Amino acid sequence: MTENATTLTSENGGMQELQTELQSADKYDLVELRRGKVIELLSKGHNQSECAKILGVDKATISRDVSALREGARSRIKTYVEETLPFEVEKALSGIGSIIKSAWELADSTRDERTHIAALQLVKDAYITQRDFLSDSNVLNKTLRWIEWAKKELAK
Structure with missing residues (x-):
């Protein structure tokens, strides 16, 4: 066994555990398992040739896996860009809206001065959070740059 293979198997809990995983997997699972190992090795700084050697497969297989x-x-x-992010923004804004509504209801319904002041402070804080969320040019610019980058990546 090569030094890299020994490192890989010891990092993953030993050769026997890896062999057990491989034996119990069907063909699709084997490909997914190998791709998981490929991305793990690449993230640790190995190149594709090293991945092929460590995993005992041809470089072309690793190239297809990377693709x-x-x-x-x-x-x-x-x-994420087209569905998840817009929905998460909508959820956040809805949550802030719910906080504002509940805080106003509490402020309007309480007779306790401290509770009234605390509820108004919460309303103020929620509006500030909402404003910052919608208008913070730093956050918006970073997000827009990231979205543009992601769109370019998708177009490749």
Whole structure:
């Protein structure tokens, strides 16, 4: 066993555990398991040739795996930019709106001066948070730059 293979198997809990995983997996699972190992090795600084040697497969297999991993990443980024991010923004704004409404209801319904002041402070803080969220040019510019970058990546 090579030094890299020994390192890989010891990092993953030993060769026997890895072999057990491989034996119990079907063909699709084997590909997904290998791709998981490829991305793990790449994230640790190994190049594709080293990944192929460590995993005992041809360099072309690793190249196909990397292409598939990139395509999966593009797809996830596209979903995030087009669906997840807008929905999360909507949820955040809705949550802030709910806080504002509840705080106003509390401020209007209480007879306790301290509670009234605390509720008004919460209303003020929620409006500030909402304003900052919608108008913070730093956050908006970073987000817009990231979205532009993601769109360019998706177009590749």
